[in-house]
Amino acid sequence: MAVPDPAALIAQSVAAIGLPDAHAAAEADRRQDDLTKPPGALGSLEALATRIAGITRQPRPRLDRRLIVVAAGDHGVAAQGVSAYPSEVTAQMVANFLAGGAAVNVLASHAGARVRVVDAGVAGETPEDPRLLRLRLAAGTQDMTVERAMTRALAQRAVAEGIALVTRERDTEAGGEGADIIAAGEMGIGNTTSAAAIVAAVTGRPPRAVTGRGTGIDDAHHERKVEAIERALALHRPDPRDGIELLSTIGGFEIGVLAGVCLGAAAARVPLVMDGLISGAAVLIAEAIAPPVRAFVIASHRSPEPGHTAVLEHLRLEPLLDLGLRLGEGSGAALGMTLCVAACRLLDEMATFSEAGVSDSDAVVEPEA
Numbered sequence: 608m609a610v611p612d613p614a615a616l617i618a619q620s621v622a623a624i625g626l627p628d629a630h631a632a633a634e635a636d637r638r639q640d641d642l643t644k645p646p647g648a649l650g651s652l653e654a655l656a657t658r659i660a661g662i663t664r665q666p667r668p669r670l671d672r673r674l675i676v677v678a679a680g681d682h683g684v685a686a687q688g689v690s691a692y693p694s695e696v697t698a699q700m701v702a703n704f705l706a707g708g709a710a711v712n713v714l715a716s717h718a719g720a721r722v723r724v725v726d727a728g729v730a731g732e733t734p735e736d737p738r739l740l741r742l743r744l745a746a747g748t749q750d751m752t753v754e755r756a757m758t759r760a761l762a763q764r765a766v767a768e769g770i771a772l773v774t775r776e777r778d779t780e781a782g783g784e785g786a787d788i789i790a791a792g793e794m795g796i797g798n799t800t801s802a803a804a805i806v807a808a809v810t811g812r813p814p815r816a817v818t819g820r821g822t823g824i825d826d827a828h829h830e831r832k833v834e835a836i837e838r839a840l841a842l843h844r845p846d847p848r849d850g851i852e853l854l855s856t857i858g859g860f861e862i863g864v865l866a867g868v869c870l871g872a873a874a875a876r877v878p879l880v881m882d883g884l885i886s887g888a889a890v891l892i893a894e895a896i897a898p899p900v901r902a903f904v905i906a907s908h909r910s911p912e913p914g915h916t917a918v919l920e921h922l923r924l925e926p927l928l929d930l931g932l933r934l935g936e937g938s939g940a941a942l943g944m945t946l947c948v949a950a951c952r953l954l955d956e957m958a959t960f961s962e963a964g965v966s967d968s969d970a971v972v973e974p975e976a
């Protein structure tokens with residue numbers, strides 16, 4: 608069932624996004640300092656747990672219910688020869704996600720997370736499967752080098768559907784399984800072209816500087832990809848402060864849904880784990896709609912895609928990992944999620960000096976000279 612009033616739902620979610628809770632973060636810091644370890648000995652894990660405490664308003668957060676959203680959509684710009692793979696692969700990969708055969712399935716199992724697959728706008732037919740959310744906003748976007756990728760109304764609906772997805776998944780009374788942390792993943796042939804265009808528009812960097820090889824394209828494909836982005840930006844000149852306009856002109860349905868997931872998570876004070884370039888472009892859309900959203904986003908890793916580094920720098924986020932990952936699907940976010948869980952478990956489950964009967968550094972008395 609479609610969201611009845613997308614604009615109203617987006618406005619409601621934006622209004623609900625506040626700031627991280629400084630008191631909860633300070634309480635987490637105090638506990639960190641009292642755990643049975645030298646101060647700061649757990650390095651970035653300590654800062655990560657404190658940040659999640661502020662996001663969730665819980666001095667000792669628990670991330671027991673873990674969700675990875677994998678949104679899929681096709682892109683009309685693929686007709687410009689920007690990818691090494693045909694659009695049919697998107698629908699085929701949706702079936703693979705449902706069968707549990709993709710990298711994100713393996714890593715989600717490792718992270719103890721469930722995977723929600725979304726057909727945001729796949730060109731090919733996807734299975735009738737109760738585990739698949741079949742939004743099917745359209746059979747892929749239009750070619751952004753010729754016209755808008757989608758209407759403004761469809762862009763609003765894509766974002767609103769992402770917000771609604773978070774609400775449903777968290778509502779345990781209505782059959783949802785709950786979500787204490789959410790990771791954003793995607794699939795879609797041509798989506799690195801759309802994402803790079805969004806990054807260029809928002810950061811002001813030249814398209815060539817933020818456009819990578821995506822699926823491993825050769826020099827000729829890469830040149831066509833850069834030129835396609837340049838033509839799209841020259842045609843539409845989207846306002847980087849208008850997230851819906853960005854999405855409508857040069858975006859993708861899966862990017863819009865993930866932008867909504869980001870807004871919905873922030874409004875609900877749930878940490879959102881960002882994956883690579885496409886997930887990052889979705890966060891840029893969400894931030895254009897609601898600037899405070901960046902405080903609720905955790906960067907899981909750094910992709911070799913140059914546009915992803917631009918996203919991280921624009922959002923002023925430091926990634927947890929740098930493993931050369933460039934698969935997408937939420938694979939890096941799944942790994943980042945495991946670190947978030949570990950950081951919070953250390954904060955919550957480690958004993959303090961007094962609980963363990965261990966003398967802390969303040970109890971050491973220096974001998975008199």
